Amino acid sequence: MEPPNLYPVKLYVYDLSKGLARRLSPIMLGKQLEGIWHTSIVVHKDEFFFGSGGISSCPPGGTLLGPPDTVVDVGCTEVTEEIFLEYLSSLGESLFRGEAYNLFEHNCNTFSNEVAQFLTGRKIPSYITDLPSEVLSTPFGQALRPFLDSIQIQPPGGNSVGRPDGQS
Amino acid sequence: MPHIISRTSRMPQSRCHVGVPEHGNVFPGAVQVIVKTPDIQSIFTVANDASVKQFKERLSAHFNCQLEQLELVFMGCLLRDHDTLSQRGIRDGHTIYVVIKSKHGSRSLAHPFRNLLTNSPCHQDRSTKGNSSRVFPSAGMSQTKVESPLLMKSDAPNVGTQNPDVESPEHIAQMLENICVQTLLSNMGQLNSEYPDIQELIQHNPGASLLLDNSEILGQTLELARHLAIIREIMQIQRPAQNFEHPLNPQPYLGLEMIPNEAYGLGQSYNFNDQMFSGMHDLLGDNSFTTLLAGQVVEQVQTPFLSPSPSEEQWDQFPTAHVTYANSCGLPSTNPTHATPNNVSHASGGTPATAATMGQSHVCAVQQPAGIPALSSIAVTKELQEDGKGTTTSLGSSDQGVEDLQQSDEQTITQITGGMIRLLRNHPFIAAQMLLLMNMPQLNEQWRQQPPTALQPLQLSELLSALANPKASQAILQIEHGLQLLATEAPVLLPCIESYLWSLGWFPPSSCSYPDPMPWAWNVPDTAEPQWPECCHKPGTVLQRLQPLSGDSSQSQQAPEVHFRKQMECLQAMGFVNYPANLQALIATDGDMNAAIQKLKRPQGL
Numbered sequence: 027m028e029p030p031n032l033y034p035v036k037l038y039v040y041d042l043s044k045g046l047a048r049r050l051s052p053i054m055l056g057k058q059l060e061g062i063w064h065t066s067i068v069v070h071k072d073e074f075f076f077g078s079g080g081i082s083s084c085p086p087g088g089t090l091l092g093p094p095d096t097v098v099d100v101g102c103t104e105v106t107e108e109i110f111l112e113y114l115s116s117l118g119e120s121l122f123r124g125e126a127y128n129l130f131e132h133n134c135n136t137f138s139n140e141v142a143q144f145l146t147g148r149k150i151p152s153y154i155t156d157l158p159s160e161v162l163s164t165p166f167g168q169a170l171r172p173f174l175d176s177i178q179i180q181p182p183g184g185n186s187v188g189r190p191d192g193q194s
Numbered sequence: 195m196p197h198i199i200s201r202t203s204r205m206p207q208s209r210c211h212v213g214v215p216e217h218g219n220v221f222p223g224a225v226q227v228i229v230k231t232p233d234i235q236s237i238f239t240v241a242n243d244a245s246v247k248q249f250k251e252r253l254s255a256h257f258n259c260q261l262e263q264l265e266l267v268f269m270g271c272l273l274r275d276h277d278t279l280s281q282r283g284i285r286d287g288h289t290i291y292v293v294i295k296s297k298h299g300s301r302s303l304a305h306p307f308r309n310l311l312t313n314s315p316c317h318q319d320r321s322t323k324g325n326s327s328r329v330f331p332s333a334g335m336s337q338t339k340v341e342s343p344l345l346m347k348s349d350a351p352n353v354g355t356q357n358p359d360v361e362s363p364e365h366i367a368q369m370l371e372n373i374c375v376q377t378l379l380s381n382m383g384q385l386n387s388e389y390p391d392i393q394e395l396i397q398h399n400p401g402a403s404l405l406l407d408n409s410e411i412l413g414q415t416l417e418l419a420r421h422l423a424i425i426r427e428i429m430q431i432q433r434p435a436q437n438f439e440h441p442l443n444p445q446p447y448l449g450l451e452m453i454p455n456e457a458y459g460l461g462q463s464y465n466f467n468d469q470m471f472s473g474m475h476d477l478l479g480d481n482s483f484t485t486l487l488a489g490q491v492v493e494q495v496q497t498p499f500l501s502p503s504p505s506e507e508q509w510d511q512f513p514t515a516h517v518t519y520a521n522s523c524g525l526p527s528t529n530p531t532h533a534t535p536n537n538v539s540h541a542s543g544g545t546p547a548t549a550a551t552m553g554q555s556h557v558c559a560v561q562q563p564a565g566i567p568a569l570s571s572i573a574v575t576k577e578l579q580e581d582g583k584g585t586t587t588s589l590g591s592s593d594q595g596v597e598d599l600q601q602s603d604e605q606t607i608t609q610i611t612g613g614m615i616r617l618l619r620n621h622p623f624i625a626a627q628m629l630l631l632m633n634m635p636q637l638n639e640q641w642r643q644q645p646p647t648a649l650q651p652l653q654l655s656e657l658l659s660a661l662a663n664p665k666a667s668q669a670i671l672q673i674e675h676g677l678q679l680l681a682t683e684a685p686v687l688l689p690c691i692e693s694y695l696w697s698l699g700w701f702p703p704s705s706c707s708y709p710d711p712m713p714w715a716w717n718v719p720d721t722a723e724p725q726w727p728e729c730c731h732k733p734g735t736v737l738q739r740l741q742p743l744s745g746d747s748s749q750s751q752q753a754p755e756v757h758f759r760k761q762m763e764c765l766q767a768m769g770f771v772n773y774p775a776n777l778q779a780l781i782a783t784d785g786d787m788n789a790a791i792q793k794l795k796r797p798q799g800l
Contacts, residue, residue: 030271044421144291177431
């Protein structure tokens with residue numbers, strides 16, 4: 027039997043604050059945050075991420091954010107592009123619709139985590155998924171929660187992933 | 195054929211002992227696996243040695259689809275039909291992903307831009323390193339590069355015109371960028387004369403020429419501008435639709451949008467960073483004194499964001515905002531424990547008093563150990579007027595504030611966000627300023643060559659009235675806080691700051707150490723020429739000087755004569771007959787009799 031193809035899976039990590047969080051977080055939050063992380067999964071030479079506009083894809087590093095600040099190697103997957111796109115489409119119709127976006131509970135990192143587990147069985151680093159709770163555990167975060175809840179992140183530069191013919 | 199028992203539930207149940215059957219048979223070789231589809235998660239119990247095919251059959255019955263549509267994924271591996279579950283290492287509690295393919299054939303991503311190469315015509319305005327190879331073909335474009343980061347229009351760059359594979363083009367792009375950017379920036383002098391827009395910019399704001407002439411400052415400033423613009427671009431804030439009072443200003447820095455406050459009835463989507471820029475500019479822009487204080491650096495950082503002519507109306511808008519905020523914050527929170535005397539007079543004193551009082555409450559905060567984050571205390575005192583709370587950390591203060599404010603309605607939230615926004619508004623530029631200072635020590639050389647901005651021409655009265663401006667004291671506070679912060683973070687940089695400040699004409703170079711508190715010129719009213727303190731190594735004392743003065747001018751607190759009446763009487767009894775001098779001395783030493791006497795005994799003068 028021929029060995030299955032293995033496709034590398036990478037996690038692109040971006041700091042949305044571009045360094046400001048690292049400098050200002052001790053003052054504002056009282057604790058040190060290294061960054062405000064936005065992540066995306068790169069597999070099959072495409073970058074996939076979740077924002078207020080739903081699941082989007084673009085060429086790697088192709089959003090307005092530019093190249094990632096960190097690249098984490100998640101592992102390898104046998105899942106082919108076809109299967110993966112099917113999976114994404116059904117995700118995008120169910121769990122990861124655009125309106126389901128919430129900065130704290132259901133954000134780009136939630137999506138990346140989900141997809142990483144699907145593709146490789148591994149989760150993404152915890153410092154990324156722990157970020158909302160880190161922020162919310164500070165008085166600043168609590169105080170600003172209503173405002174922060176209304177923030178939606180959608181890096182421009184991607185195209186929506188969806189079924190072309192609406193089949194389910 | 196072993197029994198296969200299935201149990202489905204929407205919520206994952208806690209793992210109970212394997213094989214509790216509904217149909218009766220217990221057998222040890224079964225595993226409970228979690229089956230995940232994109233929308234549901236179910237638990238299946240299946241025999242260890244069942245084959246994948248059998249499992250698929252079950253699943254297809256369960257999900258009501260055909261066998262061929264199913265794909266099972268475990269730990270990134272596709273499960274083939276002939277495998278058994280145990281072969282793949284599937285144990286209790288493991289998760290198997292199920293993808294149900296659509297009935298139609300294979301799909302591929304729609305990627306209209308995938309094959310676009312780097313030479314596509316440039317309508318983008320950003321100069322990201324990765325994709326900037328197309329930005330530099332001509333001088334015309336290079337102007338765009340300068341102008342557009344200045345303006346940061348958001349219309350163009352939404353198109354993803356990126357290479358699919360960034361690795362090799364990136365190298366080329368980076369090389370190109372280096373060469374072209376260097377050429378561009380080193381020829382800025384020519385650009386200045388060639389392009390009228392830049393001329394206008396320089397005329398309007400003389401500091402811009404310094405910025406534009408120094409390629410490194412320009413580079414860094416542009417980088418910062420780009421970052422902030424990116425953040426702005428990415429973040430959207432969803433609010434219920436409101437009336438548009440003013441059309442959204444295309445120029446990004448003049449954000450009319452403000453965080454929730456119905457008083458403005460502003461538009462639908464807000465932009466967080468706009469307030470940062472506009473607020474800061476408002477703070478700094480309309481007072482020559484603060485301009486001097488805040489220094490050319492900040493102005494330089496500011497300048498790229500300014501287009502030559504902000505409209506009057508928009509500036510009016512923002513000062514009103516300040517006023518209203520101040521007023522709304524001046525309304526004492528209903529909880530009396532938080533209403534210090536300052537707060538009460540605060541409310542009654544009206545707007546001009548607000549910032550001065552704020553300045554005073556700052557003093558208490560400032561004089562506490564430097565561990566207290568300086569600027570968060572601004573926000574805190576703005577909301578809570580916690581006079582004596584200096585020793586607690588800002589966290590503690592905010593805690594209390596949160597409790598208190600949770601009792602109130604949205605207006606309080608507005609206050610908090612307003613305070614925080616002011617905080618954030620003030621911060622990035624101080625951060626930017628420090629950034630620039632830290633990264634480019636050669637700036638000091640640059641500034642030394644500039645003619646030092648002399649304060650001598652200012653008359654005493656002008657100076658006093660300038661200081662009475664609450665924003666002026668605010669600005670001075672910020673500098674103090676910044677210096678304090680710097681002192682704690684990187685004391686080694688203090689000499690750099692000093693030489694920078696020296697070049698502005700503030701005070702003689704660092705060789706002097708701080709002497710005993712020198713009376714300021716206006717302690718001796720007959721002196722025409724004001725003098726700054728010799729050195730600001732002890733920033734707290736600078737503000738000590740300020741506080742009584744701003745208190746004097748704003749009259750928001752008890753008149754010093756009343757306040758120090760007892761001491762005044764003592765002094766007079768001792769033989770110090772010069773009433774004004776006594777008063778000044780007492781103010782300067784804040785009522786400390788001994789120090790005041792010392793002061794009065796020393797010869798007054800420059």
